Amino acid sequence: MILKDRIKKIREDVNMSQAEFSKEILVGSSTVAMWELGTRKPKDIHISKICEKWNINEEWLRTGKGKMKKELSIEEMTYGRFGKIMETGNPIRKNVVTMLLALAEKLTNEQWEDIYVEIKDSIARIEKEKGDED
Numbered sequence: 401m402i403l404k405d406r407i408k409k410i411r412e413d414v415n416m417s418q419a420e421f422s423k424e425i426l427v428g429s430s431t432v433a434m435w436e437l438g439t440r441k442p443k444d445i446h447i448s449k450i451c452e453k454w455n456i457n458e459e460w461l462r463t464g465k466g467k468m469k470k471e472l473s474i475e476e477m478t479y480g481r482f483g484k485i486m487e488t489g490n491p492i493r494k495n496v497v498t499m500l501l502a503l504a505e506k507l508t509n510e511q512w513e514d515i516y517v518e519i520k521d522s523i524a525r526i527e528k529e530k531g532d533e534d
Contacts, residue, residue, distance in 0.1 A: 401464055404438040407450070409468070410461070411436075414454055425449040455480075 401409070411421045411432070418436070419429040425446055434440035442450070451458045457470045472480070485497050507515070 402438070403441065403462070404436050406461055406464065406468075407432070407442070408436045410450060410454055410456060424453055 418432040422429040422432045460466045460468050
């Protein structure tokens, strides 16, 4: 797979048109079209934006070596999830996230342990219910 195909794969994997994809990385849709045709190559700044926006391994995008997706730490995944809600969520979702974080700052270690057990049990229960439905 060559660079033009890797760019197209990323765009298709995020389920975007060339126009939608181009808006996310601040280029014209004709620029993305030329990248995918192989008549033009993206500048370093655009490769960086693509990798940052969609968690793409830069070496894979440039060379095809390695995995497409970058492996994120738990902290990076958490920041990304909260960031996405704050960026795209409706006002209620944003307020709930803000309130949850404010509450989280005030919890004791014992309270965190209790919440951890409750969430773990809830996840197991939900997964069991889903398995029973299949």
